[in-house]
Amino acid sequence: MLSIKNLQASINDQPILKGINLEIKAGEVHAIMGPNGSGKSTLASVLAGREEYEVTGGSVTFNGKDLLDLAPEDRAREGVFLAFQYPVEIPGVSTTNFLKTAINQVREYRGQDPLDAVSFLKLVKEKMNLVEMNQSLLSRALNEGFSGGEKKRNEIFQMAMLEPTLSILDETDSGLDIDALRIVANGVTKLKRPDSATIVVTHYQRLLDYIVPDYVHVLYKGRIVKSGSKELALELEEKGYDWIKEEADNIQA
């Protein structure tokens, strides 16, 4: 489904990603871990098409298409979803209105008729329960005045509504208390489909207790320096990143 080959990217001429290789198949969950500043969020942003990052080399193929060649909105319409680390506030625009616009643009791209108000509301009701989303939040301005937990929950709610084939969760666990974490993570797990894949970007192992990964990759200085099964995450939790850093630095030296 997703094939990343030797991906390199920089911001303000500062190289951040220095050759990422990653293969993701439908149905898989991949966790990307690593110390601060290793390039985890950059990877998520580059996949989603954020403009301030310049791709300087490599390729990304998504379901047979050159992902890097697509505009951010077309990547979304092709089924790429990014749950933001810092969801943006849009004053005066309700979550409902925002999502209706989004869904209908995605449907239009796929040659489907727009959803009418009734079917849309039905869909909202159904997905709301999945992330235990409070209905009153939906009519409020998008993310405006939402607590950290509400914002993250809203991201997963949007993910549920848009039914992406590739979901990238960028530090979705940051700023969540343990209950909110469980709700959000359970939502993600329930949304898993055999034809969809998930990339979970996180600092900590605790999220992976709920969203169990098939593979864990450790990102350090813009490269994946170690890959393994979910046990790797536990090992990291126990030992920290220093041993991996050392290993990686030694190889480089």
Next chain:
Amino acid sequence: MSKDTDILEELTSGEYKYGWETKIEAESAPKGLSEDIVRFISAKKEEPEWLLEWRLKAYRHWLTLEEPKWPNVNYPEIDFQDVIYYSAPKKKPQLNSLDEVDPELRETFKKLGISLDEQKRMTGVAVDAVIDSVSVATTFKKKLGELGIIFCSFSEAVREHPELVKKYLGSVVPITDNFYATLNSAVFSDGSFAYIPKGVRCPMELSTYFRINAANTGQFERTLIVADEGSYVSYLEGCTAPQRDENQLHAAVVEIYAAKNAEVKYSTVQNWYPGDKQGRGGIYNFVTKRGICAGDYSKISWTQVETGSAITWKYPSCILKGDHSVGEFYSVAVTNNRQQADTGTKMIHIGKNTRSRIVSKGVSAGHSQNSYRGLVRIMKRAENSRNFSQCDSLLMGDKCGAHTFPYIEIGNSTGQVEHEATTSKIGEDQIFYCNQRGISTEDAVALIVNGYCKEVLNQLPMEFAVEAQKLLALTLEGSVG
């Protein structure tokens, strides 16, 4: 960043979608202004002697005035002798129904998406269509007539209700008021008149669509709305103009009179031709709009969505004379390309316990300049008066400007005046967030701008609000990418 700027450029360069000209034979006065022209206009309209005198008085006073130079706008000097002051479609026989309206005229309305038939059938709006200064179709008159409501063209009001016109004309905006209002008083061609009798709640929105038509014609509309004691009316004004090259002068006057316990809501969606990307052509819009809350507990509310005109100079104001009277001003002003807008309001608190509220939302894109200019004056005897003002500016790109000129004059120590102002830019973060959900940049901008203007758009009647939202999107089309 530079890429974003290019995209901004592209998006803000949306072309005017309503550019065409209806081919209707016009009967025009020769160019220029003189006492003879004023007499010509008055004679054409078969006006009574008192009105001719009123016009001449205004004209003579106008000769002593100079064009105001204080607004924050720049334009080449207008040659007032190069303007045609009167043009009217040739008289047609009286029409009984819309079917008899000139098919070409109806086609024009269709292009605007406001076919009279549809309006009549679906919205229950009585439409007084003004094309090139002379009213050609008035609907729902009968129904209004049963309630004693008068809603007709200004000329008709002069003929049929001279006592009312004589009593209220110039009572809110006197003929000596300002350069453009005085000019209008001398040469106004036509407009609308509405009178709501005591205790009557007007059951439908009164609506007028304006269009500037024959080339090189100044448009001088005159509107007078009188709400008698305890009455209520909501009035809609909307306009689009055909595309052309010469600058067109538009100097309208709107007067509103609200008696005791009366309430008037006046909503405008303005979309005059703004000129092309380089700023060529476009309408000069110098409007004087003012309402007086003459009686106690009366209320006047202005809502405007301004997207058009090369130059806008407009300050819908409220004189709060009656005790406990309320004045409101809700405004969205969007400028793009080379447009310039200097707009705002005046709230003059004279009566006790008067309240006013100002919500102004400016959106600037392209190379445009957008100024808010507002005056809040609390007079000596206006005890316990309150004002709240909120002025927000939204900038798109780095070549436009937003300016705020608030004036506050307080003559009574019990007065309370609050002023809040914000300036923001549409964030790349916001646009990216929308993109990531599958929303195109153009629609993202429309969504964000509409959200930003929501407080004002909410004040508009439903069908007008939908139109206004489309207009905002259309105006900013082609402005961020």
